[in-house]
Amino acid sequence: MSTYVVGDIQGCLQPLTCLLENVHFNPDKDVLWSVGDIVNRGPESLESLRFLYRMRDNLIVVLGNHDLHLLAIAAGVRRPSRSDTFDEILNAPDRQELLEWLAQQPLIHHQYNHTLVHAGIPPQWTLTQAIGYASEVEAALRGVHSAEFLGAMYGNEPAVWTEDLSGTTRLRVITNYLTRMRYCTSAGGLDLQSKGSSPAFDTVNSDNQKVDAWFNHRERKTATDRILFGHWASIAGQTNNPNAIGLDTGCVWNGTMSLYHLESGEVTCCACQDGMCQDQPVTAES
Numbered sequence: 001m002s003t004y005v006v007g008d009i010q011g012c013l014q015p016l017t018c019l020l021e022n023v024h025f026n027p028d029k030d031v032l033w034s035v036g037d038i039v040n041r042g043p044e045s046l047e048s049l050r051f052l053y054r055m056r057d058n059l060i061v062v063l064g065n066h067d068l069h070l071l072a073i074a075a076g077v078r079r080p081s082r083s084d085t086f087d088e089i090l091n092a093p094d095r096q097e098l099l100e101w102l103a104q105q106p107l108i109h110h111q112y113n114h115t116l117v118h119a120g121i122p123p124q125w126t127l128t129q130a131i132g133y134a135s136e137v138e139a140a141l142r143g144v145h146s147a148e149f150l151g152a153m154y155g156n157e158p159a160v161w162t163e164d165l166s167g168t169t170r171l172r173v174i175t176n177y178l179t180r181m182r183y184c185t186s187a188g189g190l191d192l193q194s195k196g197s198s199p200a201f202d203t204v205n206s207d208n209q210k211v212d213a214w215f216n217h218r219e220r221k222t223a224t225d226r227i228l229f230g231h232w233a234s235i236a237g238q239t240n241n242p243n244a245i246g247l248d249t250g251c252v253w254n255g256t257m258s259l260y261h262l263e264s265g266e267v268t269c270c271a272c273q274d275g276m277c278q279d280q281p282v283t284a285e286s
């Protein structure tokens with residue numbers, strides 16, 4: 001049995017199937033982990049969702065911000081943006097089945113001394129805390145008031161966590177940490193504006209501390225935990241940190257799609273153009 005972890009798919013199904021064929025993925029015994037953002041922007045969002053749904057017995061997926069955005073639009077609490085590519089899903093005959101399955105997926109998965117999360121874990125949380133806080137959002141997604149949560153999850157405030165937060169405000173900041181975070185301060189003050197390989201700002205005004213990539217803060221409480229994440233195409237998987245394994249290498253932006261072999265640490269990549277694999281996949285140690 002092997003476990004493979006794929007970076008952001010974002011509707012680019014053909015590169016994923018190309019990578020799985022290249023590593024001789026065996027659905028009878030192997031398992032695929034996905035860092036989330038299954039859908040949006042790429043050419044085959046519906047087929048990507050269907051593909052993963054069909055292999056759900058051999059799949060672990062955590063939700064990304066695009067997956068949550070799809071659920072909000074489907075619930076009627078958010079309008080799609082011009083760049084969204086959800087129409088095929090929303091008009092599909094199996095829409096309900098697919099979306100109900102998607103809403104049941106976690107925000108964090110921990111197994112084999114690895115933690116799977118879409119964006120990351122803020123410096124001030126332990127792994128146990130992160131899993132506990134994620135469960136609050138998961139319960140909201142699966143509950144009878146899920147539409148209320150989905151409608152209220154948008155926004156950048158509050159920019160930092162405090163334990164006394166409650167209601168949808170509390171759920172929003174948890175969701176932002178786990179599915180949208182790139183840069184923050186050592187105290188967890190979020191900079192959700194910066195998306196490039198360096199921050200647009202030197203400080204966050206709320207606590208006047210230096211902003212850095214969430215995984216660069218030396219005192220973060222998960223520094224010794226091995227974390228697999230996506231969401232950050234602009235760094236192309238480069239973290240300079242053996243315990244922070246970035247797997248969003250920008251397939252949908254004509255970068256590459258990456259498949260990480262959990263047992264060996266090998267990464268297999270294929271160059272992508274318009275959501276299609278362009279070259280023979282290449283494997284190298286991470």
